[in-house]
Amino acid sequence: MADPPGTGADAAAITAVLTDVEGTTTPIRFVHEVLFPFARERLPDFLRHHGNDPEPAALLAAVREAFPETDPLAQLLRWMDEDNKATPLKTLQGLIWREGYRDGTLKGRLYPDVAPALRRWTAGGVRLACYSSGSEDAQKLIFGFSDAGDLAPLFAGFFDTRVGAKRARESYAHIAGRLGQDPDAILFLSDVEAELDAAAAAGLRTCQIVRPADGTVAGRNHPVAADFDAAGRLFFLPAR
Numbered sequence: 001m002a003d004p005p006g007t008g009a010d011a012a013a014i015t016a017v018l019t020d021v022e023g024t025t026t027p028i029r030f031v032h033e034v035l036f037p038f039a040r041e042r043l044p045d046f047l048r049h050h051g052n053d054p055e056p057a058a059l060l061a062a063v064r065e066a067f068p069e070t071d072p073l074a075q076l077l078r079w080m081d082e083d084n085k086a087t088p089l090k091t092l093q094g095l096i097w098r099e100g101y102r103d104g105t106l107k108g109r110l111y112p113d114v115a116p117a118l119r120r121w122t123a124g125g126v127r128l129a130c131y132s133s134g135s136e137d138a139q140k141l142i143f144g145f146s147d148a149g150d151l152a153p154l155f156a157g158f159f160d161t162r163v164g165a166k167r168a169r170e171s172y173a174h175i176a177g178r179l180g181q182d183p184d185a186i187l188f189l190s191d192v193e194a195e196l197d198a199a200a201a202a203g204l205r206t207c208q209i210v211r212p213a214d215g216t217v218a219g220r221n222h223p224v225a226a227d228f229d230a231a232g233r234l235f236f237l238p239a240r
């Protein structure tokens with residue numbers, strides 16, 4: 001049987017892996033049942049205590065500018081209800097999670113295949129980067145305070161919605177430029193087909209991670225792997 005497109009021994013070597021978080025490295029339930037409620041519960045108190053600190057104040061100003069008629073706290077809570085990926089909300093969530101990771105209340109949850117694969121791939125010379133709607137800080141925290149130890153030093157880059165939307169081709173072209181890699185030497189791993197379509201349109205190689213525990217449905221347009229071990233085998237990533 002033919003190899004799926006972009007895979008197989010004759011395909012160009014992968015020199016960088018770009019990974020999504022929710023549904024790819026991390027169970028969707030952890031994000032929606034632990035991280036999001038944690039930030040929602042603490043948001044009013046956080047703004048009371050830190051609303052005048054420079055970073056939160058600038059984020060509140062951005063919310064006010066976008067919705068001058070609405071109380072910023074109400075707008076942030078509405079975005080949370082909608083799982084809206086608005087940059088000020090995602091940045092504030094990261095600031096609130098930081099307190100939880102640092103005081104030991106939160107620990108970043110990763111699927112068990114993720115940390116060993118990331119260690120193998122980077123030890124074998126592959127550059128690793130993350131692209132999530134969660135803020136750059138939130139990404140550093142989930143990998144830095146993960147249940148498999150501090151994995152943040154394995155990453156050469158963290159990218160969030162400030163580079164653009166995850167379903168936009170231009171975002172992936174921008175990330176390839178920032179990583180200094182040819183797009184077709186970068187493998188993007190995600191559970192979401194629309195994100196993979198955008199990455200493929202920018203010339204990146206793609207693999208859909210279809211985690212049974214997350215109920216991900218396999219699409220038709222991209223090679224599919226059930227976990228990082230299978231993705232590594234499909235794309236000849238370093239195996240030891």
Ligand SMILES: CSCCC(=O)C(=O)COP(=O)(O)O
Nearest residue numbers: 021022132133134138139142
């Ligand atoms: C970086 S951990 C928090 C993830 C998050 O806030 C989120 O919205 C999930 O977005 P993703 O792009 O990783 O699906």
Ligand SMILES: [Mg+2]
Nearest residue numbers: 020022023191
């Ligand atoms: Mg995802």
